[in-house]
Amino acid sequence: MDVLSDLLHRARARNALVRQLIRRPPWSLRFTEPPSLTVVTTLAGHASVWLDEAGADGAVTDGVVTDGAGTASVRLAAGDIALIAGPGGYTIADDPATPPQVVIHGRQKRLVDGSTQAPDTQRNLAPRTYGDGLPGATIMLRGAYGLRGDAGDRLLGMLPPLAVVPAGPATRAALDLLATEATRDEPGQDAVLDRLLDLVLVLALRxxxxxxxxAPAWYQALADPAIGEALRVLHEDPARRWTVAELASRVGMSRAAFAARFTALVGEPPLAYLTGWRMTVAADLLRDAETTVAAVAREVGYADPFAFSVAFKRIRGASPSMWRRRTP
Incomplete structure (x- = not known):
């Protein structure tokens, strides 16, 4: 299993939320308690997205324009995708000048005082589809993920708070399919939407x-045939008692050359990377109070629970038992 697939598999919470908004301007939605990762796109028309808080340096980074007053906004044309990571709130609107009409806190909607057009955003046009549905409307698609655990944190660490992916043929085909399925209500629909949203996310991340x-060093290292293969086998079987010599032999390199190239591309030696990943897996396994420390140790390649506890404390700063008590 490759690194990105492993991260998505371990971090992914089920039952992602997919919603479609079809509405003519002006409209504005503010999200005050979003999930850890949100995918937003416009299928027709355009929209603006900005975070509640942003730097005030007037810079342009990955398509995000900071106006110098602490507010960052990005304009999404048809087919563009915004990936919003982190716990902070954000606003999606037809234009940055449009004041919020609806505040969404979790799954609760509240109309902003003085708004006369906001109720249209709650009109149900089809399954998971809201708005006025009139000609010339913006069509916006939003998918929300609840990522879990340390693997989720590692996945979120790939991204800035707001990243923008320009429209492209690969992502557009997946978005059109997701939009079509979002309006259906047939057996297995949630499973279909989960997998299609995963597809959109993976294509957008790529x-x-x-x-x-x-991009993280490990992602860039995947392009190297030898180091990419080494990362794949480490994630495929992290509990195995790997040695640098065995990994080097697996990818057809000398031990010294392999160790040097892996460290240069990934940013740390092979076994240090493996230990870090093992502790990520272990931290998530420890969240289950029914799983013993000894069982977690075996799952990540330690026959001796004491040796595992020493390694975990060195990486995480607390023993497995203490970490478990501190972690919700």
């Missing part, structure tokens, strides 16, 4: 990482 210099 496109963003390919277009930025700030």
């Amino acid at each position: 496109a963003w990482c390919a277009g930025t210099e700030t």
